[in-house]
Amino acid sequence: MSNVFKKGLTCVIADNHAQSRFKIVEQVTNLGFYVVDTPASGDGLIDSVYKFMPDLIITGVLLDRTDGITACEYIKKQGFNSPIIIISRSTLSKHYSAAFELECIDYINLPLPYERFKRAIMRAKKRIEQHKKTLLMEENNIKRIRVKHRYHTIDINENSMIYIEKVDRRKYEICLTEGRVIETSSSLEEIQAACSKSIMRPHRSFLVNLDHIKMVIPDPIIQGNYLIVYPSIVKNIPLTRRNYKQFLYLTRNEFFQAYNSRSIT
Missing domain, CATH: 3.40.50.2300 (Response regulator)
Known part of the structure; x- marks a missing residue:
């Protein structure tokens, strides 16, 4: 409450x-x-x-x-x-x-x-x-997401969520702005269903907040895949080839990164 x-x-x-x-x-x-x-x-x-x-x-x-x-x-x-x-x-x-x-x-x-x-x-x-x-x-500008935590439910401001990661079978971590991390047993599917279109699933183990993405680069290991880069928290989130088109559609923007003098498009 x-x-x-x-x-x-x-x-x-x-x-x-x-x-x-x-x-x-x-x-x-x-x-x-x-x-x-x-x-x-x-x-x-x-x-x-x-x-x-x-x-x-x-x-x-x-x-x-x-x-x-x-x-x-x-x-x-x-x-x-x-x-x-x-x-x-x-x-x-x-x-x-x-x-x-x-x-x-x-x-x-x-x-x-x-x-x-x-x-x-x-x-x-x-x-x-x-x-x-x-x-x-x-x-008026806040969308609150209710998640399970320590046998209780808590409300989280969607805008403060950077990404959500599945770390175990029934354990998920919500990374918030300023580096705070909240553990939850709410699944990625449950969280995404409660969120706006700003929260997308780039990979089966992650949700990301599109509003916080600053940079996307080609995956240097898996051809055709990409990485969502968060320099401030030293974290790269995989963006699969299958989800890349949806990412472009939802952002309606072009994300560029100087990568061997080429854009990612």
Whole structure:
């Protein structure tokens, strides 16, 4: 469910100490957030974010099983941009550095100082509202694709998809802009059926977004085939001879690459 359409502001709080968790929940609620879940482990935090898609994540570091920082790193890599506030007893420099890399709103040491926590919540609210305004402005131009991920379904902006690759029998990877990769069990056929004509199948193991293609060259190994080249991500996608005519029809453009002083046409 998109954050744009949710009523009120929601929050997930991950902490494995009941006393501190209760205090954080109480203060967050008083500051205008609705707490949808309170997992005690990093794995639980990940599952909770997929399930509830909260506006704000508040987490400790030393959670059960997976730690809070590792969980948040995974969440960010999957494309979730909810602001993060870390509340922890840890004073290790590596944890502060990791929080900085995650672009956290704040890293607050326990016992929880209310005024600093309140300021962090206010900054989080501003970031959330700015993000929602951006989403609302873009909403009319976005086609969202629903895919399966970790026993849940998530929505992905079609425009952000560069390519989708089948990597195993029931495992597919969606490469997004900025290099993020999302694993899904939705098949190439299911994904393509939900997409616009901008998503085509150049090869049985791939889907590509035509809007992101900048360069096509002849395949140096298989005569008659081509390669879709993505220099920024160092990836070449095979474009078979059988699908080349469809590619030309769908693009209605000519893709040229200086290749031994010849075009690919």
